[in-house]
Amino acid sequence: MTGAYAFTDYRSQGQTVPYVIADIGKPPTNDISPFGAYVAMSRSHGSENIRLLREFKESLFNTHPSQQLREEEERLFKLAKETENEWNSILRVE
Structure with a gap:
């Protein structure tokens, strides 16, 4: 045993x-x-x-382990791109 x-x-x-x-x-x-x-x-x-x-x-x-996780990753990627574009447009203006 x-x-x-x-x-x-x-x-x-x-x-x-x-x-x-x-x-x-x-x-x-x-x-x-x-x-x-x-x-x-x-x-x-x-x-x-x-x-x-x-x-x-x-x-x-x-x-993929989770559809919700996939959607969240896509949302965060989109926000990161939007933030980068916004930051770049601010830098070009100055």
């Missing part, structure tokens, strides 16, 4: 554990987020210490 313990991806944030057995397969309800999968996979010292419990959807790592 080997002693072990389990915790959620949320609880594991900021922790490093020597060996990880991660379950990133589809749960009975909802889905696993790419952020949650990343947290689960990044708790160990290296990939040689991680084992996956079962199959998972490859699309989990091939899609």
Whole structure:
């Protein structure tokens, strides 16, 4: 018998554990987020210490993690461009 313990991806944030057995397969309800999968996979010292419990959807790592995040990145990029253009027009006037 080997002693072990389990915790959620949320609880594991900021922790490093020597060996990880991660379950990133589809749960009975909802889905696993790419952020949650990343947290689960990044708790160990290296990939040689991680084992996956079962199959998972490859699309989990091939899609953008969040449409809201994508929209926010686009909004911030647009604001940065507008700020740069405004600043450049001020510099040209002086």
